[in-house]
Each structure stands twice: as structure tokens, then as C-alpha cells.
Amino acid sequence: MSNFNIAVCQMLVGEDKNKNLEKAEKMIRRAVLEKNAKVIVLPEMFNCPYDNSYFPQFAEEVPGPTTEMLSKIAKELKVYIVGGSIPEQSGSEIYNTSFIFNDEGEIVGRHRKIHLFDIDIEGGIVFKESDTLGRGDEITVVDTPMGKIGVAICYDIRFPELIRLMALNEAKIIIIPAAFNTTTGPAHWNELIKVRAFDNQVYLVAASPARDLEASYHAYGYSSIIDPWGKIIDQCSEVEAIISGEIDMDYLNKVRKELPLLKHRRTDLYHLDLR
Numbered sequence: 001m002s003n004f005n006i007a008v009c010q011m012l013v014g015e016d017k018n019k020n021l022e023k024a025e026k027m028i029r030r031a032v033l034e035k036n037a038k039v040i041v042l043p044e045m046f047n048c049p050y051d052n053s054y055f056p057q058f059a060e061e062v063p064g065p066t067t068e069m070l071s072k073i074a075k076e077l078k079v080y081i082v083g084g085s086i087p088e089q090s091g092s093e094i095y096n097t098s099f100i101f102n103d104e105g106e107i108v109g110r111h112r113k114i115h116l117f118d119i120d121i122e123g124g125i126v127f128k129e130s131d132t133l134g135r136g137d138e139i140t141v142v143d144t145p146m147g148k149i150g151v152a153i154c155y156d157i158r159f160p161e162l163i164r165l166m167a168l169n170e171a172k173i174i175i176i177p178a179a180f181n182t183t184t185g186p187a188h189w190n191e192l193i194k195v196r197a198f199d200n201q202v203y204l205v206a207a208s209p210a211r212d213l214e215a216s217y218h219a220y221g222y223s224s225i226i227d228p229w230g231k232i233i234d235q236c237s238e239v240e241a242i243i244s245g246e247i248d249m250d251y252l253n254k255v256r257k258e259l260p261l262l263k264h265r266r267t268d269l270y271h272l273d274l275r
């Protein structure tokens with residue numbers, strides 16, 4: 001399948017997990033009906049406020065209510081779902097994890113956030129994910145009938161080696177469930193999502209929650225779909241919205257043929273190693 005539509009549900013996430021799941025389900029249905037989407041993407045921590053004090057209380061084992069809902073709806077609607085991320089309980093650890101479902105409702109991939117968001121920006125924001133979360137150790141590229149899809153979560157996007165390794169593993173679409181904030185978002189979001197797309201000549205799909213000024217953490221919003229040339233195909237503002245765009249592998253191949261960046265790498269001088 002070389003052409004298909006992908007959609008991002010930029011949903012408002014609140015303190016009631018069941019309501020978050022209902023909202024996600026409704027928005028996924030709308031993405032299929034209104035945007036004819038074959039792949040639907042949710043934001044980071046879509047079932048839980050992005051706040052360390054909520055992660056342990058919202059954490060669930062897998063299978064659990066969140067993954068069951070996503071599995072059921074993926075199967076019913078015959079779509080792929082990149083289920084944003086959730087606090088995943090695994091033994092005594094909690095991970096910030098994205099589950100990827102195929103159109104039979106099966107989990108075909110799992111990405112546990114590799115780089116934890118531990119930052120302290122003077123006059124801006126302090127956040128320490130490692131207070132409650134463990135970090136993942138695997139790079140995630142999932143083989144699908146639509147091509148290989150790489151998944152990384154939010155802060156992971158700041159590490160160019162990771163996204164390049166995905167591209168070298170033949171990922172043509174990179175999906176980033178995210179929750180940037182109102183300090184780092186205006187400074188870096190647009191630049192990061194564009195440069196990762198055009199450096200690696202991939203489609204880059206970045207999904208944020210909508211901004212909630214009542215919450216402790218103010219998500220930036222601006223979910224986006226970027227093409228391999230770095231052009232924004234669709235982007236919303238900070239409010240709840242569904243965005244969509246066409247993934248066109250012929251166009252991706254054209255960009256790679258005309259400007260053969262990946263082929264022009266001097267691997268005799270430098271290379272990236274997967275440990």
C-alpha cells in the first residue's frame with residue numbers, strides 16, 4: 001500500500017481515566033469517518049495527566065483497560081493505531097510506553113520511552129520523569145503493510161542518532177507521541193520535527209495533547225504531520241483537533257532519489273552503531 005491517510009487526535013486529557021478512554025475512542029472513530037485514516041496516532045500519556053503524581057495511580061498492566069479498548073477499536077475499524085503512550089506497570093517498574101496495534105487488534109510493537117525527561121530550566125519548567133518512571137532499552141521499528149514505522153516518545157526526538165538509526169533500519173514513517181510544554185515548545189518544537197523529517201527524508205508525525213491551563217503541565221499542542229522534504233502537511237494549534245495527511249511513498253522515494261542524503265553518508269569515515 002503506497003498511499004494512505006494518517007491522522008493525529010490532539011485530545012484534551014483530564015483526571016478521569018475512563019473519560020480519557022472514551023474521548024480517545026470517539027476521536028479515533030471521527031478520524032476514520034471524517035479523514036479516512038488508515039493509521040491513527042494518539043498523544044503521549046493520553047489516558048493520564050502528564051504529571052508524576054498521576055503516573056503510579058494511572059499505571060496499568062498489559063493487557064489492561066486501555067490496551068483492550070485500543071485493540072477492540074483497531075479490529076472493529078480495521079485500522080492501525082499508535083496508542084500514544086500510557087503509564088505501563090511491569091513488575092515494580094512503570095514505563096512510559098506506546099503500544100502499536102494492527103488492523104486485527106493485535107499488539108505488533110511496543111516502545112518504552114528511552115530518554116527520560118529530567119530537566120530544570122530556570123524561569124521555565126522543572127520535570128523529572130525518573131522520579132516515577134523507568135527507561136526503555138529498545139529502538140522500535142515496526143514492519144507493517146504500509147511500510148516500516150519507527151516510534152519514539154517525546155524527549156526521544158531530541159536525540160538525532162536514535163531517529164537516524166530508525167531511518168537506517170528502513171523506517172519511512174517516524175511517529176512521535178509527545179507532550180512538549182509552553183517553555184520548550186515555542187523554542188524548539190517546529191524546528192525539531194522538521195529537521196528530523198528532512199534530515200532522514202521520512203514522514204514525521206508528532207502527536208500532542210491539547211493544552212489544559214488548569215493542569216500542572218501545560219502541553220504545547222501543535223500536533224503536526226511533516227513530509228520528507230520538511231514541509232508541514234497539517235498542523236493544529238493548542239486546542240483539541242484532528243489533523244490528517246496523505247503518506248505517499250512515491251513522493252518519499254522521489255525526494256530520496258533527487259537528494260540522496262542517506263546514500264551520500266561517508267560510512268568509511270563515520271558510522272552509527274547499535275549496541
Ligand SMILES: NC(=O)CCC(=O)C(=O)O
Nearest residue numbers: 117154155179180181184
Ligand atoms: N514529555 C516530554 O518528554 C517533554 C519533552 C520536551 O518538552 C522537550 O522539550 O524535549
